[in-house]
Amino acid sequence: MTKDIAISLKDISLLYPKNNKGIGSIRELITGRMKKQDSRMFTALSEINLEISKGSVVGIIGPNGSGKSTLLRVIAGIYAPDTGAIQVQGRPTLLVSVGTGFQQDLTGRENIYLTGSIYGFSMKEMKAIEQDIIEFSGIGDFINDPMRTYSAGMRARLGFSIISNLKPEILLLDEVMSVGDYEFRKKSRARIDEMVQSDATVVIVSHSKTILTSICDKVYALSSGKIVTSGDVDEAFEFYESDKE
Amino acid sequence: MGMGGAGVFELHAKRPFLSAPFVMFSNLKNNFQMLRHFISRDLKVRYHNSFIGYGWSLLEPLALTITFYILFAILSDDKDPYRPLTILLGILAWSLFARTLTSGTVSLQRNSSMIKRVYFPREMFMFSKCGYQLIQISLSLFVIIPLLWNYDLMPTINILLLPIGLILIAMLALSLAFFTSILQTKARDMEHLVTVGVRISFYLTPVFYPLNMITGGRIPTQYADLYLYLNPMATYITMIRSAFTGDELGIPQHNLIFTISATVILFWIGSIYFMRNERRAVKNL
Secondary structure, eight states: OOTTEEEEEEEEEEEEETTGGGOOOHHHHHHHTTSOHHHHEEEEEEEEEEEEETTOEEEEEOOTTSSHHHHHHHHHTSSOOSEEEEEEESOEEEESSSOTTOOTTSBHHHHHHHHHHHTTOOHHHHHHHHHHHHHHHTOGGGGGSBGGGSOHHHHHHHHHHHHHHSOOSEEEEESOOOOSSHHHHHHHHHHHHHHHHSSOEEEEEOSOHHHHHHHOSEEEEEETTEEOSOSOHHHHHHHHHHHHO | OEEOGGGEEETTSOOOSTTHHHHHHHHHHHTHHHHHHHHHHHHHHHHTTSHHHHHHHHHHHHHHHHHHHHHHHHHOOOOOTTHHHHHHHHHHHHHHHHHHHHHHHTHHHHTHHHHTTOOOOTHHHHHHHHHHHHHHHHHHGGGHHHHHHHTTOOOOGGGGHHHHHHHHHHHHHHHHHHHHHHHHHHOTTHHHHHHHHHHHHHHHTTSSSOTHHHHTTTSOHHHHHHHHHHOHHHHHHHHHHHHHHOOOOOOOHHHHHHHHHHHHHHHHHHHHHHHHHHHHHGGGO
C-alpha cells in the first residue's frame, strides 16, 4: 500500500443474512444448515474496488439498501468482508449516531471517559480534550450529574461533542446529522465542515446532492452493492438520478 | 486487527487459529482502560456507591445459605462440621460460574447498538462480565471472616487453592460463553437453553452439599470417577472450600489433572471459535 493511500479495498464482497431481525430458533439453526447458503443470504456488497487517498473527501451516494452504510461499516472494521482485502491507514471512526455506549447511571464526565475508551483513546488523551468537549457541548455544570437527568438534546450534544473532539484520522460519516437546537445545529455543521477540511480522510454517505457537491473531491454511486461510477461527481449524480426512476 | 508498520490497520487480514487465546490476552491488555470502565460501570449500577448496596448483593447468597442449612438440618444425617461455610462458599463460587456464563451468553446481543457503531475486540464484553463477577465474589468473601473466626480456622497453604479455583471457574464459564454468545446471535432461544442447563447443573453439582455426599460411598466408585470427569465444577467448588477449611481435597490426582487440562483445552477451543466467528455473527444483530 503506497504511503498516500488511506483506505484500500480490493474485491470486497459481503453477504448479509436475509430478514436478519427475525432470526429465529435453535430448530431453524439446525434445519437451516440443510438449506443452500444463497437462499439465506443476499449480497450486500459485491466486488468493491476502491482506493481513497489521504486527506481526500469522498462521497458515496445510492438509493436505500444499496449498501452504503454496510460499506462504511466494513471500512470501520465492524463487519468482516466475505472475500477481498481491506487496508486502512490510521484509526477509522464511524460517526453514525451520537451517544454510543452512553450509560444512564454514570455522570456526563464519566461517560466522556467511557466513550473515549470505546473509541480506543486513553484516559490521558481524554483528559487533554475533556475541557473542550464540555465547553463545546454547552452542558455546563450538568456534566457532573448522572446522564439519566439529561434531556435528549443534552445527550445528543454531549455525544456529538465527544466524537468531534476525538479528531479521528479517518472519519466515516453516515448522513450528515443534525442534533440539538438551532444554535447547536449551526455549531455542529461548522464543526463537521472543519473536520472535513482538516487533514482527515473523510468518507460521507448521503442522499443530499448539495452537501456532497459542496465538500467532496470524488463521489461514487452505489447500486445493489456495486460501485458503478468512476468517482466523477457529475457522473455519480447522473447515475443516481436515473437509478432512482 | 493486526497492526502493521506505520499505523496500518490490516483489518480482517487474518483470523487467528492456535494463537487465539494469546491474541485475546493482548487485546485485553490493549483495551484495559475500556475493561475498567465497563466493570466500574457495572459496580456503580449495582452498589450505587453505598454500603447498603453491598448488603443487597449479599442478601441472596446469605438467604440461600440459611435456607439450605435449615433444610439439611432436617433432611440429612450427614455430619459436616462446617456446614454453613460449605454452603455459602458453594453458592458464591457457583454464582461466579453461572452469572459469567448467563451474562456472557447475551452480551453480544444486548450490546448490539454499540457493536454496530464502533469496532473493538468483542470478547471485551465477556471479559468485563467475568471481571465484574470476580470482583463481586472477592467482596462477598469478606462475610465468611466471622465464620472462619467462629470455627477457629486459620489460613493454611491451602489458601492458594482460592485464586486457582476462581481462575479455573472463570475460564470454564468464559469458554462456554464463547460458544453460547455466538450461537445466541443466530438463535435467540439459546439463552433459555443456557438458563435451564445452569439450573439443572446447580442441583447436580455439590453447591449446597459437600462433594463427599456424592463420591463418598453412596454410588459405586467407577461412577464417582465418571462424575468427577463430567462435572468440572464439582472439583473447583471443592478446591475453594478446602482453601478455607484446610482439609485435603479428596479428589484423585488423575481426575484433577484431567479436569484442569480439559478446562484449559476448552478455553483454547472456545477462544478460537469465538475469534473466527464473531465478525460474521454480528451481522445477525
